[in-house]
Amino acid sequence: MMTEFKLPKPLPTPTEDSKPFWDGCQRQELLLQKCDDCGTWRFPPGILCPRCMSTNSKWTKASGKAKVFSWQVTHQAFYPAWDTPYNVAIVELEEGPRMHSNIVGCKNEDIYIDMPLELTFEKVEEQEWYLPKFKPASNANAPRKSK
Numbered sequence: 001m002m003t004e005f006k007l008p009k010p011l012p013t014p015t016e017d018s019k020p021f022w023d024g025c026q027r028q029e030l031l032l033q034k035c036d037d038c039g040t041w042r043f044p045p046g047i048l049c050p051r052c053m054s055t056n057s058k059w060t061k062a063s064g065k066a067k068v069f070s071w072q073v074t075h076q077a078f079y080p081a082w083d084t085p086y087n088v089a090i091v092e093l094e095e096g097p098r099m100h101s102n103i104v105g106c107k108n109e110d111i112y113i114d115m116p117l118e119l120t121f122e123k124v125e126e127q128e129w130y131l132p133k134f135k136p137a138s139n140a141n142a143p144r145k146s147k
C-alpha cells in the first residue's frame with residue numbers, strides 16, 4: 001500500500017513590520033495599524049502612513065466586517081500542497097484597507113461582488129498557525145440554486 005506524501009502548506013514569513021499582525025492572528029485578532037495623527041487604517045503593514053506620512057501608529061483591532069472587492073477561482077495548484085479548486089479574494093475591510101484572503105463557508109460559485117463578509121480564523125492543518133479568512137455574513141444573499 002502506498003502512502004500519499006503531502007507537502008505541508010507554506011506559512012507566512014513575518015517581517016519586523018508585519019510581526020504584530022501575524023502575532024494578532026495567532027490570538028485570532030485582526031490587528032491593523034491605525035495612524036495616530038490622521039486616523040487612517042493601513043494594510044499591509046509599513047512604517048509610514050500613506051495619507052499623511054506620519055510614522056506614529058498603533059496596532060488596533062479591526063471590526064472583522066468586510067465585503068468582497070474581487071475574487072477568482074484557481075483550478076490549477078501553483079503549489080502542490082494546495083487543494084483545487086480554491087478561491088483567492090480581495091476583501092475590503094470596513095476600516096478601508098483591502099487584503100488578500102480566501103472566502104470560506106460557501107461554494108465558490110456563490111461568491112459575488114460586495115458580498116458582506118465576516119472574519120474567521122482557520123488553523124493551518126497540523127501546524128500551529130491561524131490565518132485570517134472571511135465567511136459570508138448573516139445578511140449575505142442566499143446561495144444560488146443549482147440548475
Ligand SMILES: [Zn+2]
Nearest residue numbers: 035038049052
Ligand atoms: Zn496618517
